Amino acid sequence: MNAITLPDIAIQSSQQQQPLDWVGMCGIALPLLLEGQRIQAHADAGVSLDDGSARGIHMSRLYLALADLEHEPLTTPLVRRVLERFLHSHEGLSQRSELRLRGELPLSRPALVSPLSGWKAYPFEVLARLDAAGFHVELQVEVVYSSTCPCSAALARQLIQQRFVEDFAQGPLDRAEVLAWLGSSQGIVATPHSQRSTASLRVRLDGHAADFPIERLVDCAEAALATPVQTAVKRADEQAFALANGQNTMFCEDAARRLHRALRGLDEARGFRVRVVHAESLHAHDAVAESRWNWEETR
Numbered sequence: 597m598n599a600i601t602l603p604d605i606a607i608q609s610s611q612q613q614q615p616l617d618w619v620g621m622c623g624i625a626l627p628l629l630l631e632g633q634r635i636q637a638h639a640d641a642g643v644s645l646d647d648g649s650a651r652g653i654h655m656s657r658l659y660l661a662l663a664d665l666e667h668e669p670l671t672t673p674l675v676r677r678v679l680e681r682f683l684h685s686h687e688g689l690s691q692r693s694e695l696r697l698r699g700e701l702p703l704s705r706p707a708l709v710s711p712l713s714g715w716k717a718y719p720f721e722v723l724a725r726l727d728a729a730g731f732h733v734e735l736q737v738e739v740v741y742s743s744t745c746p747c748s749a750a751l752a753r754q755l756i757q758q759r760f761v762e763d764f765a766q767g768p769l770d771r772a773e774v775l776a777w778l779g780s781s782q783g784i785v786a787t788p789h790s791q792r793s794t795a796s797l798r799v800r801l802d803g804h805a806a807d808f809p810i811e812r813l814v815d816c817a818e819a820a821l822a823t824p825v826q827t828a829v830k831r832a833d834e835q836a837f838a839l840a841n842g843q844n845t846m847f848c849e850d851a852a853r854r855l856h857r858a859l860r861g862l863d864e865a866r867g868f869r870v871r872v873v874h875a876e877s878l879h880a881h882d883a884v885a886e887s888r889w890n891w892e893e894t895r
């Protein structure tokens with residue numbers, strides 16, 4: 597048997613005349629070139645099937661078009677070119693093409709005080725669409741940080757004040773005695789709770805922007821939050837982290853507002869959605885806040 601005799605089911609007509617919103621493949625393993633690194637990513641590639649009488653799309657044509665992403669650094673023009681190839685290879689069948697890329701970008705981050713550094717993997721997602729309305733591209737990045745509860749901090753301070761009143765009720769205050777009391781768990785009787793928290797930043801990019809500003813987005817978010825989780829840590833770094841947490845106590849609402857303000861200043865953002873999740877250590881459930889600017893939800 598040769599290729600000419602192979603049955604081709606996709607070109608048959610469908611018995612049920614029904615256009616489909618999205619048809620394609622999910623979870624395709626795909627190495628990408630990003631920020632000078634080779635990243636193992638996964639792609640979802642698809643098109644609309646607007647011709648309701650066509651049995652199926654041509655999956656292999658989408659799959660083969662993805663190969664361009666393997667050889668060139670990931671840029672918005674490259675993603676657009678791949679989406680154009682999806683449509684050209686499905687002329688008469690499809691008017692919309694979509695591509696989703698997911699991966700983790702490792703970035704080296706310095707310690708707060710010591711001269712150390714280490715790697716953090718930042719999950720990212722690129723979502724792009726090409727249709728009659730034009731080219732639409734979004735970038736999502738996740739940033740993990742520490743949030744110390746401001747209410748818990750205030751309650752802990754009140755307990756410390758009460759203990760101070762009890763312990764120093766008699767006589768004049770002795771400086772050395774107070775100093776020792778401040779350094780003891782007998783004096784500082786309570787500490788606030790903190791939690792590891794995640795911010796998901798989804799940004800709509802200008803279709804003409806060249807690169808995907810993952811590192812800039814991470815830097816912008818981490819500077820706004822002031823308490824990103826650390827990599828290599830010595831005691832001096834841990835003490836600086838304790839200070840940063842004490843000076844930046846945050847409800848989930850505070851974190852969402854900080855990020856909203858920071859992203860409004862990001863040149864590349866044409867719109868965004870921020871979602872923060874505080875995996876509460878006070879509760880068995882999460883505290884969550886969202887904020888959007890110039891945003892329309894995509895599929």
Ligand SMILES: Nc1nc2c(ncn2[C@@H]2O[C@H](COP(=O)(O)OP(=O)(O)OP(=O)(O)O)[C@@H](O)[C@H]2O)c(=O)[nH]1
Pocket residue numbers: 604606651652653654655656657
């Ligand atoms: N449309 C469609 N194809 C599927 C599906 N599952 C597996 N495939 C297979 O994907 C393979 C590639 O399809 P095509 O791109 O049409 O392959 P082809 O006909 O050799 O390629 P062209 O000549 O470019 O059309 C075929 O062997 C299909 O059977 C499905 O759910 N839908």
